[in-house]
Amino acid sequence: MPGEPVEADPLEELHGLATTAGTQVVDELIQRRSAANHSTYLGKGKVEELRLMVERYDADLIVFDNDLSPAQVRNLEQATGARVIDRTELILDIFAAGARTHESRLAVELAQLEYSLPRLKRMWTHLSRQAMGVGMRGPGEKQLEVDRRIAQKRIHDLQAELSQVERRRERQVAARKESPTVSLVGYTNAGKSTLMNALTDADVLAEDKLFATLDTRTRRWQLPGWGTVLLSDTVGFIRNLPHSLVASFKSTLEETRQAELLLHVADASSATVFEQIAAVYEVLKELGIEEKDTLLVLNKIDAIESPAVLNRVLDRYPNAIPVSAQSNKGLTMLTEAVGEALGREFLDVEVDVAVTDGKLLSYLSAKGEVLSREFGDQITTVHVRMPVAAMGPVHKSAKDIRPIDDPSRRTMPMGTVHHDDVDVGDLPMGDAPSEVA
Template identity: 50%
Template sequence: MIEEKDISLERAVLIGVITKDQNEEKSKEYLDELEFLTYTAGGYAIKRFTQKMEMPNPKTFIGTGKMEEVRAFIDANDITTAIFDDELSSAQERNISKILEVKVLDRTNLILDIFAQRAQTSYARTQVELAQCEYLLPRLRGMWTHLERQKGGIGMRGPGETEIETDRRIVRDKIALLKARIKTIDKQMAVQRGNRGKMVRVALVGYTNVGKSTLMNVISKSEVFAENKLFATLDTTVRKVVIQNLPFLLSDTVGFIRKLPTQLVDSFKSTLDEVREADLLLHVVDISHPNFEEHIASVEKILGEIKSGDKPTIMVFNKIDAYTAEHLDDDDLETERSEKHYSLDEWKSTWMSKVGNNALFISALNKKNLEDFKKRVYDEVREIHVTRFPYNQFLYPDYNYEDME
């Protein structure tokens, strides 16, 4: 649980459902993630509410009795924001707002808000604004009735706070303008990628907050922003890396997440082009996370959606030091062992049997096993390079990782 340390954080309640497709354990995990998203956006989750249902209520997401329970808690505890774990329809958002009389957000809106905070370049800001406008368009009718009395904060950054008086025509015009602007920048970025020549391209991909930026800093000896928050990196960073005399391009891309808003996948097309055009993917995984295999599945699903699922990939299991520290007491004989109690060696055996030598286990933060990692990346990049430039293979002697220290 995240501790409340700053009284300036918005006080929020989190709301989710337990269904036949999302059991209690899964619901708890999603709400854990939603709490981290809330903290990243500048809020603090005071309480969680869940309800077992066949499917979410089409009018209010949760049932009438549970909604009254939420409203009573909000009134008694000075809550300013209610955050729902799934995307709400415009009708649901409108109905819930009338009942709770506080700011109502869903997971998509929360992620968009974090992206609005994290966007540093004009291009990233344009991408986020486009995604926000596309999210806003079908919700115009519902938003005007309750957002006009809000005073900013989570979910209120971007077009939501400056265009409350607008209508659908103006928002559509703005979407068209933003798409034209992005199309122009896309062409410029395509030219930039073309100007890099035929150098081998390696892209770091993975779930958000798995340590991609930390690994990028270690490999490229650069200072890419890294923080223990979701979506710390939003703009794609590309660095030229040289191992001995073999150069290649390494890119750090935006982290993926479950239930990633479609608007973001669409608007961040050029950012994801770095992945599409990569010759090799380094799929970074936080092995210390209890559900890292589901994170892997989520990333692979999105890679498939952007037609990058068949690229050569090395699985890089990061944070092995954190995993080891968390599992020191797992030898209790009275505990029924499951995957949650696997030792690191057992996970190595499991994944190496799945992907062979394409599974590496490291700690980017503490630089554990980085020599093996560098050698494996060098071997893969060298093979791609020699295939592309067969007449240059005499330039690349056997790898000596000590030159990378």
Template identity: 75%
Template structure:
């Protein structure tokens, strides 16, 4: 039905139905344009329509469908991208009416992920998401679902081809989930085993500049391109923070508005770094006119992943692309604690390093803890929850120097003989003032470690 007339890129038309309550940007098709370009097509025309409810048969109204058909003829277009999710019947009716391929938003995003997947893990995740999306949309075709040919013994009496297709897809989905579950367990163990350094995860809207920022901070030389979803796999590098030492910095897949739920679930193992990070750095494109909507979309995905409560720094990137201070001030008025930077020029990286150091200090305490010799439970707890730097044995106790998460200090406060910050030794009146008799004479510890503002 559809054929290419030349060897150039496919010509595409963009379409969007704007429903009541939808967030309408200055250019309502800007993001879809970026997706279509990332998919390798040439955008030749655009069409939008405002309606109270979608047409149940063709999504667009009758007049707009005819307008789409004329656009296809005029531009000899091959594909129509909708910035909405369509039902299988709506896709079939639109294809019949316009004589062009019709692809909705979810299918386009899945196609981009499939083209960009490089590792075995990401390919499994994308295939699973595609199959779960395609299962209710199966037509009388099956060749993309399995390499095993159909034949004698593959169907029961009177069983239709479509039912066999669905059974094959369901079997493959089960196999993929089983394999991904093993990958997730292995990744979870790997990430959990990295207790030698604090971990920081970069999150943000796609094309916000996370990879560029990672390169600027770590000289990692990871791929950084001005396109949507340039990063699909998690990359982790060492980052040296001034006066603090090394931390692990991870760059993850970018998020997007209305990210398919099946894709989020499939990439759960890839996002394990984010789930177990000590700190999130949420990178936003401050130069985007849709920056508020993009920040909200990222928080929604984080909530879906169950990690919205993590300590997070908001980084306003690409300030070098902002011509008017009012544009940046508009964002800072809503997010006054955000940190403006330019990963491209290096501006603002020094305050960023300082803010990260302060944030990590909220998470970790460097302390010396006196533990009774017989208290093996507390000694084991310190080894399991913190990074033990040294042990010094005395007649009545063991002094353990350890870096501990602040959230794990409850058990220590209940059982330790004495707790002393290693960067602020408590002596004389200070020690007496900080001791709490109700807690067995244990010092109440609050450590603030503010690093130098020099860029690593």
């Protein structure tokens, strides 16, 4: 793309996307120019080079790491004799193959239709014909217009159905707000699912490929010193993520939008880690949640060959937390940091409860972390750490509520996170297996 910085391997990510989609990559072609050609995107010389490449390998598909106009696709296909797709169509294809739930299938279908609508003419060979037959004498109506109206009607229906799904999801998430939610976000293949497995023993799918996770998964996480926390994992982000996908997956990302805390997982071993971090923040901005409390987690430190590589990232992001979800390194530091961040959402209180009020005693145990109990003849005093959102029933039924401000009574240290807890000198100096995502 004109104006973008030159990367060491600018097609590495496209290669990964194509492999994830099930294609076999046989060759690559790169052109740098100040402006794209209006009719073919590439210059004439590069188009001819591409045609010869297709002929040499007998290739049947060309994938561009850019968004192409319908006219550019048509002209390139005529010039090369092979099918041409752009980056957005490739990502949509991967999402369509990976969608498992009804909700994600609806979102993918909507995004595909919105992408395909202006391209209907090239997708179907019959669209230039006119409908004729009994009751349709005369010029009739072009099949293109019929198909366009069908697509527009389907888009409207999908938008309405996804709107209902979104409202239902909002109610579901709101119904369990008594437990704080921590959401994993990050670039695709950064190791979010592996980290979720390490923290919760969730056994969710974790594969070394792009977009292994499309549907939101939420598991209970017993956070030391805090009790039950809901940890959610959803679709990974990518640079230039199609806007239609972000809009279509709004309901799927509801857990992220309503979470008290985001864990932004980044692949610290990637040569493009800074670009990936920036791309995730761009998507969060598009979702309207860029201001949400976020902890940056630098994953895959076991795959870093030199401590200088990690130090380079920490110099830019000094509050980031280096971990390896695969080897469990740094997870203690991460849980302490999460506890400290969530402390702003919790109350440490003593609650006086009537000994006959078994319902409130059960509620305190279910929704908070009971640290101690003192039993009297008429009153049971419970020292509990409770989410602020769960205090409504407590205020209604408790005999008395007293805040605990003495730090010595807390069960978990709330100090500053120190990177010294991870010794970068212990990082492997040779090749290390990269952790799956």
